[in-house]
Amino acid sequence: MTDDTITPASWTALTTLTGKEPAEALGEKLEDALEPDGVGVFEMEDGSGLWEVGAYFAEAPDETALAVLAAAYGAKPFVVSEIPPTDWVAHVRRELQPVAAGRFFVYGSHDADKVPAGRVALLIEAAMAFGTGHHGTTQGCLLALETLIAEGATPARVADIGAGTAVLAMAAARVFPDAHVIASDIDEVAVEVALANLRVNGMEGAVDCVEAAGFGHAALTDAPFDLIFANILKGPLIDMAPDMAANAAPGCHVILSGILNPQADEVVAAYEAAGLSLVRRAELGDWTTLTLRR
Incomplete structure (x- = not known):
């Protein structure tokens, strides 16, 4: 250390x-x-x-x-x-245990010996803990993705908006290897972290990482998407609803989180007004994950 x-x-x-x-x-x-x-x-x-x-x-x-x-x-x-004074990396390593979400297993290098056989393992270092899957919102998104896989979803174009460490984009790239996956974040540092995570997982080039606010990048507006993740917060999610619908292909699934349970109805209403339909909602602790479809 x-x-x-x-x-x-x-x-x-x-x-x-x-x-x-x-x-x-x-x-x-x-x-x-x-x-x-x-x-x-x-x-x-x-x-x-x-x-x-x-x-x-x-x-x-x-x-x-x-x-x-x-x-x-x-x-x-x-x-x-x-x-x-705080040793944050040591603190995170103590507090964050590996997380299993369906076939996905999110872990830090200090827990490499705990990876079960047959899982889609995603390594996120403790120093990059935000968005690792240990938070109920990211875990909820991974479980929603697991359900779509079980239902036979095969998206060709995937976007992870507000990607943070890009754990959701990496999960999609691992299970849909033929898909074009883009991860965007408004924070330049988050984009650098996403690229670093791709490297440590041996996934360089599997996800295009761009700096953008919402869909404000050419890579995100060239074509509509078949699967979109947005794990942000209620306010930005509601503001983004029209853009989300505009960039969603017919039949596109949209997985949203970063939503406190009492806020879910308001987010659903905004997306239904934009033309998406609620498929399912799931609560994990204090947080709700929504799956919608255009």
Whole structure:
């Protein structure tokens, strides 16, 4: 284990308030006034209408200044927390166990001796843990894919939108070796991680990895798809519904996740309005996976 896997102590400051505009304004002012290492502004995914504003600091922040900012923008008082030094790779290796989802087996190199015979094994390193299949949303997508395989699906063109580590794209490429599979993500680093995962799985060239927001890349608009994954969040999924329908071939299956159970009806309604029909929905813990068809 090298020292660069250990993060030093840091601090977070979190608050909530009502409304997108005041939340974004507070985030901008927080960044200008206190110069944190990072600021995030997110809508709470619990239907409350609240927005969370968070900042991350290498040193303990000025709590008086935070209190003044919270009062000025009508936010709740900031909650400041210290994050102790953490060896994140060691932590992930302790916490993440191999995951079986149908024929698929997702694991880290530290668990290579646990791969069962006859499974479609997908290696994702602990340092690249986001989207490995250990999260209920990705696992739900793999199980939905397993069901489509059992039903005889043979897609020729597959897209994984918001692919993260590209575990879903790799799973599709392994079971549909003749398919053209594309993985896209808005984050350049995620695309690099996807390419690295393809290399360690001996799958270079099996998936085209592109940087794109939604379907905003020529590789994704050249032809409609027969199978589309999108494991993102409720808001972006709803916004993407018209584009999803426009890029889906007749008979295309669309597998969606990143959806909290109470949010599923709203996502289904958006996709039905765009012309897709619900085939099945499955809950895994707090998360719902939807399979729809055009």
